[in-house]
Amino acid sequence: MTATIVKPLNLLARFTRSPSAASAVEFAIIFPVFVLLMLGGFEIVRYITVSRQLTYAANSMATMLAERTSAVNGNGVIFAFNSAMITFPQVLNDPARKNTNWYNYMSITLSSILFTPTVNGCTSGCTYKANVDWSIGTNGSRSCSVAPVSAPSTSTPSNTTLPQDVFTAGSIIVADVVYPFVPILALNFVPSITLRRSVYLQPRYLNKIPMANTGGPYGGCS
Numbered sequence: 001m002t003a004t005i006v007k008p009l010n011l012l013a014r015f016t017r018s019p020s021a022a023s024a025v026e027f028a029i030i031f032p033v034f035v036l037l038m039l040g041g042f043e044i045v046r047y048i049t050v051s052r053q054l055t056y057a058a059n060s061m062a063t064m065l066a067e068r069t070s071a072v073n074g075n076g077v078i079f080a081f082n083s084a085m086i087t088f089p090q091v092l093n094d095p096a097r098k099n100t101n102w103y104n105y106m107s108i109t110l111s112s113i114l115f116t117p118t119v120n121g122c123t124s125g126c127t128y129k130a131n132v133d134w135s136i137g138t139n140g141s142r143s144c145s146v147a148p149v150s151a152p153s154t155s156t157p158s159n160t161t162l163p164q165d166v167f168t169a170g171s172i173i174v175a176d177v178v179y180p181f182v183p184i185l186a187l188n189f190v191p192s193i194t195l196r197r198s199v200y201l202q203p204r205y206l207n208k209i210p211m212a213n214t215g216g217p218y219g220g221c222s
Contacts (some may be wrong), residue, residue, distance in 0.1 A: 011170040043183050046090075051195055052178050053088040056122045058199040060084040064202040065209055073212040077110050077136045094182050107178040109134055109137035112209050113148060113162065114171045128167045134211040142176070157198035171208035175199045 034045045065072060085102060087093065095105035101152060112133040117126040130148045137139035142148070142159045151161035166172055181193045203209050 003059045042185060046184070047181060047193070050094075050179070050181055053091045053198070054179055054195055054197045055199070057084045057088045057091060058108075058175040058177045058197050059110070059201075060087065062173045062201045065110060065112075065203075065206050066173045068209050069205045070209040071212040074136060081108055081109060081138060094180075098182075103138040104181070105175070107137060107139040108160065108206075109135060109141050109174075109176040111135035111142045111174045111176070112171055112211070113174055114167075114208060115167060115169060117169075126169070128169065130162055130167065133171065133208065138177075142174075157196045163200065170202060172200050172202050173209060176186050189216065 059082045061084045064084070065077070081103070085108075091106075092102050096103040098105065112135075114131050114133045115128040116131070118129050119126065130150075132144045132146070132148065133143045134145065140159075146160055148160060148162045150164040150167055151158075153163040153165050155161065155163070157176060162174070175198065177195075177197045179195045179197075183192075183197050
């Protein structure tokens, strides 16, 4: 009995003519792309969720203070920090994965900003300058010695600027949040992204929300 020897080139030729061969090649090309799209989609959804929750958290903290009918103290500001953050667990996941407290992982600042006319005695058509009345943060605060300057409303929020649209008579409560968003699945390929969110609210019942005590362990100022 004579054994039939099939040459490798013949096997390759048969494979390339087989319909299943084309499917295998297509799968080998498409599958990595499909996986990357799935991973990217997951991270995009996380990014959008965290971004929205940061805005909601900042709005919640600013609202708590803007609706006050009396002065606040350092403990009251810290309570606003804590009570807002526990309602948005998605934001707390990254600090938990790094085994650190959220107030060490991110920066939250609550401040009261006062506006005064640039020309004393102005009653109409006035322009205003801003001053920090008090500021308390988990990792630093707005400097009371640095007057916030006007910036376009589309600018990235910062501790030294305010949107030009908020410069008016009276005062506002400002909540600033800075958060390092760290991708989970693409950690080794995509760097962390710093998210900055700020909310600006006028006090509802008072001309301004006074600080009952300043300085101390909370970094307040006046």
